[in-house]
Amino acid sequence: MHKFGVVALMGPPNAGKSTLMNGYLGQKVAIISPKPQTTRNRISGILTRDDAQVVFLDTPGVHRLRGKLNRFLLESAWQALSGADVAVALLDGAHYAAKPGAMEADVKPLVEPLKGFGGPVIVGINKVDAVKDKARLLPVMENAARFFPGAEIVPLSAVSGDGREQLLSRVLTHLPEGPAMYPEDQVSTAPVRFLAAEIVREKLFLELRQELPYSTAVEIEHWAEEPERVVINAVIYVARDTHKSMVIGKGGAMLKKIGSAARVEIEELLEQKVRLELWVKVRQDWTEDPGFLRALGLGE
Ligand SMILES: Nc1nc2c(ncn2[C@@H]2O[C@H](COP(=O)(O)OP(=O)(O)OP(=O)(O)O)[C@@H](O)[C@H]2O)c(=O)[nH]1
Ligand SMILES: [Mg+2]
Known part of the structure; x- marks a missing residue:
């Protein structure tokens, strides 16, 4: 059986969405920086395997900032969601392990749109490599389950690769059957x-x-x-x-x-x-x- 589908990578700015997508592709397609709001356009990354072709859509971080540019960034993120088979909400686990109270405001703009999305939502708790005391991840995962009821929750590190395959295998279970749509050597639709x-x-x-x-x-x-x-x-x-x-x-x-x-x-x-x-x-x-x-x- 061969699967084909589109996965929207959503999340607050700086969560590691672009790093995760590049990790799946094994090469840099999306740019990365320590500053929030690095990504400005939806950018596709195409992963071709024997059993599946997965189109990741990296999106600008969802946040509450004013101004026309920021409105466009948000719009671009929501559009990725509208064409997706699966949504991955990626959160900075290290940040919330240190500051548990910060999650609510960060995920608030995502909660309703992801409910409205209707498809499967998987929450990735990223940056676990940066959490020394792993016990601190438990409240982060509990909180995430509270904000995204029904979502599967997967801890991972986009940088070290730990948990990345687990997240992908959860994603694959939700993708529809279908043939590859892109040549196997194409990594993005971006020119x-x-x-x-x-x-x-x-x-x-x-x-x-x-x-x-x-x-x-x-x-x-x-x-x-x-x-x-x-x-x-x-x-x-x-x-x-x-x-x-x-x-x-x-x-x-x-x-x-x-x-x-x-x-x-x-x-x-x-x-x-x-x-x-x-x-x-x-x-x-x-x-x-x-x-x-x-x-x-x-x-x-
Ligand atoms: N320690 C650690 N740092 C990470 C991990 N994933 C991403 N980062 C770092 O987090 C910062 C932001 O990563 P990006 O991939 O640019 O984050 P993003 O979610 O695409 O951010 P925006 O495009 O601004 O929304 C960079 O400094 C990354 O190196 C991880 O698993 N562990
Ligand atoms: Mg980015």
């Missing part, structure tokens, strides 16, 4: 240009301080395949004049660091030499500009 722009965005998240990464966006402006290399020009949009100099850094040092880190990874992705040129442009308050958000592929 490589998008993945390249995301890699640049990840470096912005890793290098820039505090709130600055949230008001940056990356657009590939030019992409030329030459015989020996790929030439890529990418624009980093910032929302204010003052942000521009912070992204460029003293003598261009910051931009250089971001550019070379991104180039190395884009070369791995494309398996080709890459020349990456980055430009920083100010687009005043772009996070509140619906037309521009749409142009970036954020929002429908």
Whole structure:
């Protein structure tokens, strides 16, 4: 019997959704950072095995923040749910083991939509590697059972891989029978240009301080395949004049660091030499500009 289905990876920001998806794929498709709200679009990751093909949809963390960009992020998460066969609600178990009271507010925005989803919900209690005293996980699991009644609950670590297969085997029991829909070597439906722009965005998240990464966006402006290399020009949009100099850094040092880190990874992705040129442009308050958000592929 062969199964095919779509799994929505939902959860509060920073729970480890993107890390988990990459772990299943054995390669990096979604970008990851220690900052919440790293993911901005639904991103598919396709896992092909002999007995099943599973399409994971990584989603932006569900949270309660204001602003148009955040509304689009939420919308994108709910849309993943609407097309899914199974929902995995991933929670940061280490965070709630240390702060049991924090779970309620974090999961609140998820509870009703997951009830309305109607399909099976599996709760993943992630980051168990970071919990020394495993007894502290019990109240976390009890709490999760209270907020998501009827859901199966699986502790795991997306980083170490412990529990990852157990979670997947629970997911597989709920997937419908069906043939594979994608070629076995396809890992995502996202175009490589998008993945390249995301890699640049990840470096912005890793290098820039505090709130600055949230008001940056990356657009590939030019992409030329030459015989020996790929030439890529990418624009980093910032929302204010003052942000521009912070992204460029003293003598261009910051931009250089971001550019070379991104180039190395884009070369791995494309398996080709890459020349990456980055430009920083100010687009005043772009996070509140619906037309521009749409142009970036954020929002429908
Ligand atoms: N210790 C530990 N850290 C983890 C684990 N999974 C993820 N992390 C870390 O948690 C942080 C957030 O991981 P992401 O995968 O970006 O989380 P996310 O849920 O996709 O976050 P958003 O896209 O912002 O919603 C990163 O620093 C990860 O390295 C885990 O199992 N154990
Ligand atoms: Mg993410």
